[in-house]
Amino acid sequence: MAARTLTPPDTRVAVGVDLGGTHVRAALVDARGTIRARAEERTEATAGPDRVLAQIKRLTDAILADAPEEVVGIGVSTPGPVDTIAGVAKNIPTLAGFVGYPLRAELQKQYPFPVILENDGIAAAVGEWRFGAGRGLDNIVYVTISTGIGGGVIADGRVLRGRMGMAGHIGHMSIAPDGALCPCGGRGCFEAYGSGTALAARARMAAVGCGDTVLGRDGGGIDGRSVFAAARDGDRLANQLVDEEAEILGRGITSLLHIFSPDIVVVGGGLSEEFDRLQPGLRSYVATFAMPAFRDVNVVKAALGQNSGLVGSAALALLADAAREER
Amino acid sequence: MAARTLTPPDTRVAVGVDLGGTHVRAALVDARGTIRARAEERTEATAGPDRVLAQIKRLTDAILADAPEEVVGIGVSTPGPVDTIAGVAKNIPTLAGFVGYPLRAELQKQYPFPVILENDGIAAAVGEWRFGAGRGLDNIVYVTISTGIGGGVIADGRVLRGRMGMAGHIGHMSIAPDGALCPCGGRGCFEAYGSGTALAARARMAAVGCGDTVLGRDGGGIDGRSVFAAARDGDRLANQLVDEEAEILGRGITSLLHIFSPDIVVVGGGLSEEFDRLQPGLRSYVATFAMPAFRDVNVVKAALGQNSGLVGSAALALLADAAREER
Known part of the structure; x- marks a missing residue:
């Protein structure tokens, strides 16, 4: 007997x-979350908006050159805080x-299909929700740990946006009174x-007073990567620093469990490459x-790696298209 | 010319x-949020569920004795964490x-109309959203400060529930490393x-070593209320303690601004009686x-005072009824 209903394959791409x-990275993503084409350049970060928008156009033109399918939209993930309701970078x-x-509005001038704008932490959360480690779950806290700490939240099956779409700046919850200065201007932030x-800064401080470590020996610079590398080689100080890092992250994530009650916490960003440690x-x-009641919630590594935001911003364009069709 | 549409007055009550x-408090609340009747008793907190449910039934029977309108449901606000999706107190x-x-399920046996169960912080947030200080806004963080700290969140025009409906336990975000013990078993929680x-405990500690304060003089006990009273009378130590309290609350609320990006923060609970100070x-x-981008968000006192949760739980029953009608 044949199946009663046959859903046609979803051939949309975004x-x-x-x-x-x-x-700046651009990708053509299909409805299964597969990257069909991609391109990237170093951001002309000091050149001003016109040049950056021209970069985006150049990259998207390249990946769209041989896109046979129906392109339903473009999603752009941007560093925050950006008012994604009004579409304005503050x-x-x-x-x-x-x-x-x-x-x-400026991006929209470049494209014949709808433009979606999203804060980067939220876009990455959407990527992990639709196609990554949080697939099929309704409540997800995504935490990205790299030079800073950011995040995005899916709650009750919907993207959490808040006023001006600026929810999820979880790197700026205060975890210590009169604490370390944060790039945001605050003190004691989770990010700080x-x-x-922050891990690299702690490591540099600690290495100065410690004779018994490879960190910084031979005048080499110390960054997050070198701390984990030294820890793997059995360096005692490096292992202490990494254990301390895990505790700091555990404390922040425990707060997020209580605040959001997610089904899962997904950890992305550069430091997530060391997630197993x-x-x-x-x-x-x-x-x-x-x-x-919150202890059994899983904390896992992002499944899409450095592509969570890239795939997530395309997913937002696909979701917006599906919502338009429903209306 | 007559108006084209005339909405009939909403005569529903919950x-x-x-x-x-x-x-335990019960109230009959109409669709404008007005309390039509109310009753309360001291909770038989050690007597077990049967006795507490009998209390609830007795109180609701009393307020329903002369309720002429259509009662569409009952909302029950309960201390958490309660799994309000499954309806089970953990x-x-x-x-x-x-x-x-x-x-x-046990409550439902008692009533002919639908029962809604909600964690107390969320119910109070709903009260302030529908009928209080957050009326008409889509993004609200409600913080209750009394013996503990709890909360509830409205985000993007919807109640934030999370896994098992347990979102909003904002009193248990960690604000200090290796910090003060919290009743939850954690360390360094906002609540602690x-x-x-916590304010009273700090005051008792500080008063011991201070000759120049009225706090605890004549062997009188020190609680939150007496600290504020002494501060009003110009007591230096009491004013220091209150200033410190404002700073702690400011720090917690600043974190919540970044995390949720609300339109407003509403402060309820016993300590909100001292909100002006x-x-x-x-x-x-x-x-x-x-x-x-977050500095202009208003922080205000709850408009419904001690009734936020009572009115909010009725509002949840009214909202559920409206949602049923829409289907």
Whole structure:
């Protein structure tokens, strides 16, 4: 007997753009989340909006050159805070000239299909929700840990946006009174303790007073990567630093469990490449200090790696198209 | 010319129940949020679920005795964490015997109309959203400060529930490393520093070493209320303690601004009676340490006072009824 209903294969595709402080990346993504084509350039971060928009156009033209399918839209992920309701970049610290800039309207002039604008943490959360580690779940907290800490939240099966679409700046919850200065101007932020930048700074301080470590020996620079590398080689100080990092992340994530009650926490960003080393300490913190009803929530590594935001911004364009069809 | 459409006056009413650790309160609430009748008793907190459910029935019978209108449902606000999706109380610390207890099903047996169950912080947030200080806004963070700290969130025009409906336990975000023990078992929680209980404990400690204060003089006990009273009388130590309290609350609320991007923060609970004294310090913290895009968000006192949860739980029953009608 034949199946009663046959859904036709979804042949829609969308463009995802990940506009970052160092790279602009564009991809053609299909309805299964597969990247069909991609292109990237170093961001002309100091050149001003016109040049950056021209970069985006150049990259998307390249990937659209031989796109046979119906392109339903383009999603652009941008560093925040950006008012994605009004479509205006308020003041992007990593990109010169994006101050009160009507980013969505200017992008829209370039394309015949709808433009979606999204804060980068939220776009990455959407990527993991639709096609990554949070697939099929309704409540997801995505945490990205790299030079800073950002995030995005899916709650009750919907993207959490908040006023001006600026929800999810979880790197700027205060975790220490009168604490370390944060790039945001605040003190004691999660980002100021848990980011890769903060880990490297702690490592440089600690290495100065420690004779018994390979960190910084031979005048080599110390960054997050070198701390993990030294830890793998058995360096005691490096392992202490990594254990401390896991504890800081565990403490921040435990707070997020209580605040959002997610089904899962997905960890992305550069530091997530070292997730296997961080996970035991992180899990131990959650198991000890989360309230009992929250202890069994899984904390996992992002499945899409560095593509969460790229795929997520395309997914937002596909979702918007599906919503238009429903109306 | 007559108006084209005349909406009939909404004559629906619902019952709200606020089940707390010290009092059970019930009210008949109309579609404008007005309390038409109310009743309360001290909670038989150690007597077990049967007795507490009998209390609720007795109170609701009393207020329904002469309710002429159509009662569309009952909303029950309960201390958390309660799995409001499954309707099961996991383990309510303040009420004996509510462990794995099918609270919604047992309540439903008592009533001919639908029962809605909600965590107390969320119910109070809904009260302020529909009928209080957050009326007409889509993004609200409600913070209740009394013996503990709780909360509830409205985001993008919807109630934020999360896994098992347990979102909004904002009192248990960690604000200090290796910090003060919290009743939840954690360390350094917002509740362990910012609650009325924590303020009183700090005051007792400080008064011991201070000759120049009225706090605790004549062997009198020190609680939150007496600290504010002494501050009003010009007591230096009391004013320092209150300023510190405002700073702690400001720090927690600044984190919540970044995390949720609300249109407004509404402060309820016992300590909100002293909101006017706390507001300048609180506002100053936000204005200094929130990221610029978040600084203009208002922090206000709950408009419904101690009735936020009572009215909010009835509002949830009214909303559920409206949703049923739409289907």
